[in-house]
Amino acid sequence: MGSNAVDDLIEASSGVHYSGFHMEQPRTPEIEQPTTSIDDSFHKQPFIIGVAGGAASGKTTVCDLIIEQLRDQRVVLVNQDSFYHTLTPEELTKVHEYNFDHPDAFDTEKLLRVVEELKQGQAVDIPKYDFKSYKNDVFPLRRVNPSDVIILEGILIFHDPRVRDLMNMKIFVDTDADVRLARRIRRDTAEKGRDISMVLDQYSKFVKAAFDDFILPTKKYADVIIPRGGDNHVAIDLIVQHIRTKLGQHDLCKIYPNLYVIQSTFQIRGMHTLIRDGHTTKHDFVFYADRLIRLVVEHGLGHLPFTEKQVLTPTGSVYSGVDFCKRLCGVSVIRSGESMENALRACCKGIKIGKILIHREGDNGQQLIYEKLPLDIAERHVLLLDPILGTGNSAVQAISLLLKKGVPESNILFLNLISAPQGVHVVCKRFPRIKIVTSEIEIGLNDDFRVIPGMGEFGDRYFGTDED
Numbered sequence: 371m372g373s374n375a376v377d378d379l380i381e382a383s384s385g386v387h388y389s390g391f392h393m394e395q396p397r398t399p400e401i402e403q404p405t406t407s408i409d410d411s412f413h414k415q416p417f418i419i420g421v422a423g424g425a426a427s428g429k430t431t432v433c434d435l436i437i438e439q440l441r442d443q444r445v446v447l448v449n450q451d452s453f454y455h456t457l458t459p460e461e462l463t464k465v466h467e468y469n470f471d472h473p474d475a476f477d478t479e480k481l482l483r484v485v486e487e488l489k490q491g492q493a494v495d496i497p498k499y500d501f502k503s504y505k506n507d508v509f510p511l512r513r514v515n516p517s518d519v520i521i522l523e524g525i526l527i528f529h530d531p532r533v534r535d536l537m538n539m540k541i542f543v544d545t546d547a548d549v550r551l552a553r554r555i556r557r558d559t560a561e562k563g564r565d566i567s568m569v570l571d572q573y574s575k576f577v578k579a580a581f582d583d584f585i586l587p588t589k590k591y592a593d594v595i596i597p598r599g600g601d602n603h604v605a606i607d608l609i610v611q612h613i614r615t616k617l618g619q620h621d622l623c624k625i626y627p628n629l630y631v632i633q634s635t636f637q638i639r640g641m642h643t644l645i646r647d648g649h650t651t652k653h654d655f656v657f658y659a660d661r662l663i664r665l666v667v668e669h670g671l672g673h674l675p676f677t678e679k680q681v682l683t684p685t686g687s688v689y690s691g692v693d694f695c696k697r698l699c700g701v702s703v704i705r706s707g708e709s710m711e712n713a714l715r716a717c718c719k720g721i722k723i724g725k726i727l728i729h730r731e732g733d734n735g736q737q738l739i740y741e742k743l744p745l746d747i748a749e750r751h752v753l754l755l756d757p758i759l760g761t762g763n764s765a766v767q768a769i770s771l772l773l774k775k776g777v778p779e780s781n782i783l784f785l786n787l788i789s790a791p792q793g794v795h796v797v798c799k800r801f802p803r804i805k806i807v808t809s810e811i812e813i814g815l816n817d818d819f820r821v822i823p824g825m826g827e828f829g830d831r832y833f834g835t836d837e838d
């Protein structure tokens with residue numbers, strides 16, 4: 371990847387470009403401080419999949435199977451059929467001469483507008499097409515919300531390069547012509563109110579030729595070709611696995627391989643929704659923060675080294691497993707980091723936990739006030755605990771202290787609940803060998819260097835010091 375591409379990625383992943391922002395720099399009035407505002411332009415880009423193939427090849431069936439397997443993701447299916455032009459009264463009188471398999475039969479400009487809006491994070495109204503009346507203005511329109519995954523499906527969805535360019539993954543469903551025709555006869559007679567002779571007539575006049583002239587030539591654009599459509603479970607499993615991997619990756623993970631964002635699920639989103647809600651009670655805040663912390667800790671422990679170990683089970687069989695890394699310690703950044711200690715203790719019996727207190731002076735200065743660390747910390751893997759990574763200033767102080775105590779950089783795992791891109795850049799650039807495990811990446815920082823959207827003062831909400 372060229373340096374320009376990396377810069378572009380950094381800029382995109384930060385929401386705002388902080389080219390003039392350095393942690394050591396005093397905040398001088400003459401330097402205009404960048405502001406990250408929660409504007410509509412920032413949102414995670416959806417993963418867009420295109421599914422093409424001949425009519426009745428099994429495209430919709432394949433899409434349904436992908437959606438079913440991606441059940442904990444927000445997925446929306448957009449059919450190219452919805453963008454058929456409504457026939458004029460004149461065209462309606464000669465409907466048997468109309469070629470529904472030609473690229474001009476579709477309103478591709480409208481399709482592009484709709485997908486662009488969804489990409490921008492806006493809800494859209496999609497027309498509903500009626501195969502019996504040949505109209506696409508059937509009310510009510512289909513309301514579609516922005517989603518993590520958008521699937522664009524249709525016979526000619528790879529035809530227009532502008533639509534193709536929107537796609538992160540292209541799938542071509544490859545089914546023999548005789549199977550397609552047989553399925554088409556069954557489907558169109560059962561569902562579209564046509565008789566066999568009409569279906570065969572349309573097939574020989576338009577469908578077969580259009581497949582050879584327009585659909586088959588787009589097969590070369592596919593990343594994955596699925597023979598046997600919905601019957602090909604191996605292909606569908608592999609596709610779903612790939613989508614999951616891509617969805618779990620924040621853009622920042624592509625820049626910093628040591629940044630790990632735990633894979634989002636509706637459960638995780640739900641817990642975040644609760645702890646971010648300013649109206650959530652202290653009791654609920656603690657409950658859901660604890661659940662999330664436990665997930666982050668468990669995920670973090672997965673990055674520790676292990677040794678292979680075999681044990682004898684009560685049945686007398688050998689089980690080949692692994693032995694946990696024993697030389698561990700936690701270090702919490704007082705005060706918020708202390709909220710993560712219980713989860714660490716619950717996972718690692720008898721773990722030693724040290725403490726660091728860093729005082730924030732104004733918005734920039736960070737001063738180390740107190741430290742109490744195990745004497746043999748240099749021989750241990752350290753799980754550094756702080757629920758929020760904001761500017762990265764405290765993290766840099768804490769990590770610098772651990773390094774001074776002789777802890778190898780690669781033995782430090784920094785665990786937090788939320789990370790601002792600015793903090794990630796600061797920490798990962800300065801300490802490229804430490805690992806950061808977090809549950810969500812934030813939009814950025816506001817004028818006061820507070821994480822947004824954030825969740826307010828974590829320590830106050832967790833320990834109840836914001837209540838009367």
Ligand SMILES: Nc1ncnc2c1ncn2[C@@H]1O[C@H](COP(=O)(O)OP(=O)(O)O)[C@@H](O)[C@H]1O
Nearest residue numbers: 424425426427428429430431553557599600601
């Ligand atoms: N593997 C399959 N075996 C049998 N019938 C199938 C299979 N895949 C799809 N069908 C049937 O064939 C018809 C066309 O499938 P569909 O998925 O709607 O294709 P497309 O969206 O490509 O037109 C549907 O009636 C569907 O139920």
Ligand SMILES: Nc1ccn([C@@H]2O[C@H](COP(=O)(O)O)[C@@H](O)[C@H]2O)c(=O)n1
Nearest residue numbers: 424425426451470471501504524525577
């Ligand atoms: N009024 C219409 C519109 C389209 N068709 C046929 O539908 C096929 C595409 O839909 P798939 O779900 O099979 O991809 C295409 O072959 C058109 O001929 C139609 O018959 N009537």
Ligand SMILES: [Mg+2]
Nearest residue numbers: 429430431523
């Ligand atoms: Mg279909």
